[in-house]
Amino acid sequence: MTIGPTSGARSLWQDTLGEQDAPARPALPGPAAYDVVVVGAGLTGLWSAYHLRRADPTLRIAVLEKEVAGFGASGRNGGWCSALFPTSWDALVRASSVDGALRQHRAMQETVREVGRVVEAEGIDADFHRGGTVTLARTPVQLRRLQESVREVHGRGFTEEDERLLGAAEAAGMLAASDVVGGAFTPHTARVHPARLVRGLARVVEASGVDLFEHTEVTGIEPGRVRTAAGTVRAEVVLRATEGYTPGLPGHRRTVVPVYSLMVATEPLDEATWATIGLADRPTFTDARHLIVYGQRTEDGRIAFGGRGAPYHFGSRVSPSYDAEPRVFADLEATLREMLPQLGGTRFTHRWGGPLAIARDWAASVGLDRSTGLGWAGGYVGDGVATTNLAGRTLADLVTGAATDLTDLPWVDHRSRAWEPEPLRWLGINAGLRAMTLADAEEARTGRRSRLARAMAPLTGGH
Numbered sequence: 001m002t003i004g005p006t007s008g009a010r011s012l013w014q015d016t017l018g019e020q021d022a023p024a025r026p027a028l029p030g031p032a033a034y035d036v037v038v039v040g041a042g043l044t045g046l047w048s049a050y051h052l053r054r055a056d057p058t059l060r061i062a063v064l065e066k067e068v069a070g071f072g073a074s075g076r077n078g079g080w081c082s083a084l085f086p087t088s089w090d091a092l093v094r095a096s097s098v099d100g101a102l103r104q105h106r107a108m109q110e111t112v113r114e115v116g117r118v119v120e121a122e123g124i125d126a127d128f129h130r131g132g133t134v135t136l137a138r139t140p141v142q143l144r145r146l147q148e149s150v151r152e153v154h155g156r157g158f159t160e161e162d163e164r165l166l167g168a169a170e171a172a173g174m175l176a177a178s179d180v181v182g183g184a185f186t187p188h189t190a191r192v193h194p195a196r197l198v199r200g201l202a203r204v205v206e207a208s209g210v211d212l213f214e215h216t217e218v219t220g221i222e223p224g225r226v227r228t229a230a231g232t233v234r235a236e237v238v239l240r241a242t243e244g245y246t247p248g249l250p251g252h253r254r255t256v257v258p259v260y261s262l263m264v265a266t267e268p269l270d271e272a273t274w275a276t277i278g279l280a281d282r283p284t285f286t287d288a289r290h291l292i293v294y295g296q297r298t299e300d301g302r303i304a305f306g307g308r309g310a311p312y313h314f315g316s317r318v319s320p321s322y323d324a325e326p327r328v329f330a331d332l333e334a335t336l337r338e339m340l341p342q343l344g345g346t347r348f349t350h351r352w353g354g355p356l357a358i359a360r361d362w363a364a365s366v367g368l369d370r371s372t373g374l375g376w377a378g379g380y381v382g383d384g385v386a387t388t389n390l391a392g393r394t395l396a397d398l399v400t401g402a403a404t405d406l407t408d409l410p411w412v413d414h415r416s417r418a419w420e421p422e423p424l425r426w427l428g429i430n431a432g433l434r435a436m437t438l439a440d441a442e443e444a445r446t447g448r449r450s451r452l453a454r455a456m457a458p459l460t461g462g463h
């Protein structure tokens with residue numbers, strides 16, 4: 001059984017699935033009728049089914065998945081179950097209020113704990129460990145950026161309990177990277193094994209009475225029905241949970257863009273090497289450069305490390321061949337070796353990637369149009385591991401008609417405008433991605449804040 005591409009970029013997570021490596025489930029046998037149909041069995045679809053079933057056990061629910069549960073980003077990501085939320089603070093305030101923005105972020109913090117509670121209660125062996133995140137500053141420019149960011153966060157009503165600055169010694173004590181001049185720490189992140197999380201959740205959802213069909217592609221979504229090769233499935237409510245694959249659905253070519261994030265993993269390191277690196281309490285880690293990188297110490301003692309930088313593909317195309325980008329893999333490996341010279345001759349054993357989704361205004365959203373029965377959640381950028389759980393709980397409330405603290409959050413029913421037609425889309429996105437790389441190089445060269453990064457912020461959402 002494989003949950004990812006069958007050739008080329010095979011992920012570490014696929015190779016370490018353990019007990020969750022179950023045989024594929026049957027495809028939809030023919031036309032059917034349900035109360036709710038969920039399209040896509042990633043974390044969004046599965047959390048939605050999980051919480052809907054708990055909210056109303058009488059609901060007849062089906063999840064239809066083109067490949068197998070966890071095939072998409074949910075089975076391949078960096079395993080940061082974090083409180084990060086892609087929509088900017090200012091946009092959240094504009095959409096609601098300062099209080100609304102604060103509630104959105106507090107809900108994310110609570111979601112990280114909620115995921116921990118569910119994996120514990122349901123016996124999902126997902127290596128969940130809430131060790132926080134350490135963000136290193138490795139240049140004076142990065143340090144100033146972190147100082148400003150923590151000051152800003154505190155100005156919004158958060159405290160040292162949420163995020164605090166670290167001196168050089170304390171930061172290097174957490175992660176003994178090269179050139180550490182300071183850092184920041186937040187406790188609001190858990191490290192997970194993403195594929196075990198999503199496969200374990202699929203097992204729990206199925207055992208609860210939800211019908212989960214694999215190898216069943218939805219070719220069209222309309223009010224009251226979805227189309228598949230096996231026939232039409234009727235349902236009062238249809239939830240779209242297709243994230244980076246969304247542009248492949250009729251009528252959604254410009255809803256979000258798929259952008260690839262790529263990862264590498266080392267062989268397991270011995271204890272002597274770990275003693276020189278740190279990450280003793282298993283915090284996830286990054287540094288304050290512009291082009292995002294992210295890492296974790298895995299349960300079996302490896303480093304899984306990823307980053308952006310892969311090109312956007314014309315026409316929002318998604319293909320298994322895009323999961324492998326030799327130049328980006330080489331950059332990631334070189335970056336990790338430069339951060340951690342202790343790695344010496346350590347080998348990299350896995351290289352893989354996958355598509356995430358970005359809305360035109362970089363805003364994640366969840367919603368249900370009551371007049372059509374069509375719902376959706378997505379646009380998480382690279383912050384979906386925890387956010388999908390918040391989305392699933394929120395969709396369960398929206399579908400069952402419960403007015404709760406969740407249905408009142410600012411991201412609910414937010415509509416992003418469509419992306420530009422090609423070739424503008426291709427030009428703009430790739431220029432933004434390139435600008436982030438150039439901005440880091442400029443800062444390394446000049447020791448000053450990059451003007452380029454600031455100039456490109458409107459195109460890249462400031463990330």
Ligand SMILES: Cc1cc2nc3c(=O)[nH]c(=O)nc-3n(C[C@H](O)[C@H](O)[C@H](O)COP(=O)(O)OP(=O)(O)OC[C@H]3O[C@@H](n4cnc5c(N)ncnc54)[C@H](O)[C@@H]3O)c2cc1C
Nearest residue numbers: 040042043044066072073074077078080218243383384385
């Ligand atoms: C390499 C990488 C690293 C990442 N790292 C992190 C991280 O560390 N932390 C974090 O928070 N986020 C991270 N993300 C983002 C995160 O993984 C995603 O936001 C999240 O998994 C999205 O879940 P989803 O269920 O919405 O989408 P997906 O997991 O992509 O699931 C969508 C599913 O829909 C199915 N599908 C698509 N079209 C159809 C159709 N027509 N019919 C039926 N089924 C269909 C797909 O096969 C897929 O299984 C990362 C993403 C990538 C790619």
